[in-house]
């Protein structure tokens with residue numbers, strides 16, 4: 372098997388860190404790595420992993436740029452989003468992992484696919500905002516999902532065509548507040564919302580798990596990845612996070628993928644697909660699993676999931692409006708300006724405020740993303 376040369380976007384984050392562990396175990400090389408602002412961490416990663424090319428998308432201070440160039444003359448350095456896209460066009464890599472958080476990851480997915488490189492996608496927001504445009508790009512490779520649920524589905528589907536699938540069942544842990552009495556929701560603190568019971572992840576996706584918004588994003592992600600209508604995609608609570616998702620075939624059989632919850636496994640699969648590599652990073656002892664249970668998602672506990680499904684089915688610009696509204700409302704909640712229970716009401720307000728656009732182009736999507744973010748941010752002033 373030819374070893375990949377990796378472009379790792381979001382190298383300083385949670386998925387980035389897990390990817391580095393995979394690269395270390397498998398002796399994979401990283402040709403390019405990006406961060407937003409955390410230059411001490413990215414420089415340390417570059418030294419540890421011998422990475423020749425770095426991008427800092429969030430460093431606009433010219434004197435800091437000059438200082439970093441001066442102190443790191445052995446490295447090729449890029450600054451800002453435009454230069455990130457240039458690096459993705461010109462630097463050498465065989466597969467890119469897009470693990471940038473949030474809507475900021477969208478343009479990179481386009482740049483990677485337009486260059487016809489393999490894309491291992493963690494940044495689900497790319498498909499949420501622009502799935503209809505990405506689906507039209509001609510690419511020699513399938514997008515390889517990194518998100519654990521979609522990796523599970525991708526593995527379970529194997530070579531089966533879409534017309535043999537009855538339903539995709541995306542599993543949901545229920546996040547931090549799956550057992551909290553509803554009367555206590557108004558007093559949830561940011562620190563409580565950033566504790567995930569099963570997974571260790573970045574702040575935004577952990578909060579999105581607590582509200583179950585993450586599952587709405589994942590339903591949209593599955594719709595575009597597997598080209599199935601929304602009636603054939605469902606989500607179900609599975610508190611143990613051992614079964615990462617299931618495919619129900621037309622004959623009534625279900626196939627699932629199981630393991631201890633650890634993102635290193637879907638990352639490894641994305642990097643080795645269509646093969647598998649020997650690895651000792653993630654171990655699962657079946658005798659330690661006391662039960663595997665499922666239940667329906669509760670509407671009162673997780674209103675944002677149901678708002679998200681409606682926006683998904685409406686399509687067009689609404690997934691972008693909803694996602695930008697959630698990004699803004701999440702920031703307001705994490706900085707203590709709104710209660711947890713207001714996140715979903717602000718998102719509903721944004722969806723009611725903005726008119727429908729059926730087939731938005733990339734420019735419209737990026738423009739609306741900014742506009743809605745600002746609009747919602749100012750609602751609490």
Ligand code: NDP
Pocket residue numbers: 380381382383384385386387405406407408409410428429469470471472473475476493494495496517518519570571572573574575576634
């Ligand atoms: P983190 O918040 O841990 O890391 C985000 C990374 O993106 C960091 O490297 C950060 O750099 C960089 N970044 C932040 N803002 C920007 C920006 N505006 N432009 C460019 N780069 C930026 O996120 P996660 O690793 O948790 O998640 C990354 C993506 O993967 C998300 O889309 C998430 O939904 C998805 N995902 C994550 C899972 C997980 O287990 N963590 C599971 C499934 C999907 P810096 O450090 O400099 O700020």
Ligand code: MG
Pocket residue numbers: 518519520589
């Ligand atoms: Mg997931």
